[in-house]
Amino acid sequence: MEHYTMNLTLKVWRQKNSASNGRFETLEVKNISSEMSFLEMFDVLNERLVNEGKDPVAFDHDCREGICGMCSMYINGRPHGPWHGTTTCQLHMRAFKDGDTIVVEPWRANAFPVIKDLMVDRTAFDRIIQAGGYISVNTGNAVDGNAIPIERYKAEKSFAAAACIGCGACVAACKNSSAMLFTAAKVSHLALLPQGDPERKTRALNMIAQMDKEGFGSCTNTGACEAVCPKEISIDYIARLNSEYVSAAFLQDEEKE
Amino acid sequence: MKWSEIFTSAIGKKLVMGLSGLFLISFLVIHVGLNACIWANDGGVMFNKAAHFMDTSVVIRIIEVVLFAGFFIHIIQGIVLEIQNRSKRKTGYQVKLGNRGSKWNSRYMGLLGTIVFMFLIIHWKQFWIPSRFTGVNPVMIDGKEMQNMFNLMKVTFSELWVVIIYVVACYSLCWHLIHGFQSAFRTIGVYNSRYLSLINKTGIGFSVIVSLAFAMMPVSMYLNWV
Numbered sequence: 001m002e003h004y005t006m007n008l009t010l011k012v013w014r015q016k017n018s019a020s021n022g023r024f025e026t027l028e029v030k031n032i033s034s035e036m037s038f039l040e041m042f043d044v045l046n047e048r049l050v051n052e053g054k055d056p057v058a059f060d061h062d063c064r065e066g067i068c069g070m071c072s073m074y075i076n077g078r079p080h081g082p083w084h085g086t087t088t089c090q091l092h093m094r095a096f097k098d099g100d101t102i103v104v105e106p107w108r109a110n111a112f113p114v115i116k117d118l119m120v121d122r123t124a125f126d127r128i129i130q131a132g133g134y135i136s137v138n139t140g141n142a143v144d145g146n147a148i149p150i151e152r153y154k155a156e157k158s159f160a161a162a163a164c165i166g167c168g169a170c171v172a173a174c175k176n177s178s179a180m181l182f183t184a185a186k187v188s189h190l191a192l193l194p195q196g197d198p199e200r201k202t203r204a205l206n207m208i209a210q211m212d213k214e215g216f217g218s219c220t221n222t223g224a225c226e227a228v229c230p231k232e233i234s235i236d237y238i239a240r241l242n243s244e245y246v247s248a249a250f251l252q253d254e255e256k257e
Numbered sequence: 258m259k260w261s262e263i264f265t266s267a268i269g270k271k272l273v274m275g276l277s278g279l280f281l282i283s284f285l286v287i288h289v290g291l292n293a294c295i296w297a298n299d300g301g302v303m304f305n306k307a308a309h310f311m312d313t314s315v316v317i318r319i320i321e322v323v324l325f326a327g328f329f330i331h332i333i334q335g336i337v338l339e340i341q342n343r344s345k346r347k348t349g350y351q352v353k354l355g356n357r358g359s360k361w362n363s364r365y366m367g368l369l370g371t372i373v374f375m376f377l378i379i380h381w382k383q384f385w386i387p388s389r390f391t392g393v394n395p396v397m398i399d400g401k402e403m404q405n406m407f408n409l410m411k412v413t414f415s416e417l418w419v420v421i422i423y424v425v426a427c428y429s430l431c432w433h434l435i436h437g438f439q440s441a442f443r444t445i446g447v448y449n450s451r452y453l454s455l456i457n458k459t460g461i462g463f464s465v466i467v468s469l470a471f472a473m474m475p476v477s478m479y480l481n482w483v
Binding site (some may be wrong): 011023024074076077079103108109110111173174176177180205208209211212215217218219220221222224225227235236237238239240242243244246247249250254 | 258262264266267268269270271272338341342343344345346347348349350351353354355357358359360363364366391436439440442443444445446447448450453
């Protein structure tokens with residue numbers, strides 16, 4: 001692909017802290033290379049802002065290779081920008097043309113309060129994981145990895161769910177700010193494996209209870225989450241989570257206290 | 258786990274929606290099947306007999322109460338869910354994801370449902386209340402006196418504006434069902450991809466056929482086909 005440079009107008013959400021009211025700020029960036037990633041374009045912008053003595057735009061980022069799930073920009077109305085199956089750091093500037101105006105917003109959900117500018121607090125996801133996204137493992141010598149037989153298709157399905165990087169794009173895209181795709185991926189990943197079986201019932205119930213406590217909405221199966229997931233996790237996992245939940249809530253014995 | 262906990266969780270609330278929705282779908286099958294009798298081309302004899310059976314059967318009276326409960330639960334829960342889900346994002350987006358992420362009808366289930374509900378009020382006033390309370394002109398069939406529901410339909414659907422309301426409502430119902438049918442099965446936990454694909458196709462076929470059949474009833478009356 002041919003290299004080109006571009007000048008862009010950015011409409012970026014600026015917000016001092018979680019307590020203050022935010023607003024959009026219009027910023028110009030010049031001479032951006034089509035080979036740059038979207039975050040590198042922001043680096044160029046921030047370098048200029050710092051040199052001018054202004055406050056740089058705060059945004060989350062870490063690995064910059066699409067596996068950490070930190071970069072959380074809502075670009076022109078789509079989480080992680082126009083490309084499918086990519087994170088913001090994997091979005092390249094060749095997705096844009098010279099003279100484009102790009103609107104960049106933070107994830108919007110009550111459960112993800114803005115910390116500053118484009119950074120949001122996603123620790124709600126951590127608490128959902130803590131509520132049930134674990135398995136019990138014996139101490140002592142490491143067991144043989146192949147000691148427990150697992151059907152190949154189950155391993156594949158589990159792995160596809162485990163690809164979830166917890167970026168929160170599903171919540172950002174969902175009209176109900178529901179965290180069901182995230183929770184479904186985490187529940188399914190463990191429910192499909194024999195190692196996840198002992199906590200299978202409590203996992204589904206506790207993680208959904210925590211999800212509700214964090215203030216996420218219900219799933220209305222619109223499919224927006226699946227469409228924007230950088231790891232292309234299928235909405236069918238939500239149906240699987242529903243099945244896990246129904247089975248745990250209705251079809252299994254109660255523990256007597 | 259307590260019942261109240263199950264049915265107030267994010268999934269439980271949707272279970273109520275899905276199960277009541279599936280129940281209402283089963284009602285649609287009976288309603289459309291019975292009304293299709295108007296096309297028997299016998300001046301409404303078969304239809305009036307069917308309506309007479311529904312009117313006089315004790316079993317149907319009991320099911321009617323359950324049906325109204327189903328409507329009530331589905332509508333109230335729908336409103337509650339819509340309000341709760343909307344409240345989860347206080348600050349909205351400047352640029353919307355829109356149709357890039359989902360089909361329009363899946364996002365406007367509340368609006369489509371509201372249109373169907375407003376139609377229902379008109380529909381109850383036009384047919385259910387006369388049949389049950391205020392009375393319908395009688396007709397003699399096989400030596401028995403029956404309510405002439407066929408004639409009531411003919412009179413009601415001689416007005417163009419009524420026909421237009423019915424067609425708009427059926428159009429809304431169709432889009433509501435196209436999403437609702439498959440969404441209900443997902444909510445109750447059907448995750449096998451082969452069945453999901455079958456359910457999706459069945460749902461589209463069901464929605465189009467049922468809605469089209471309902472819409473054609475006032476149209477064929479207005480155009481004097483029956």
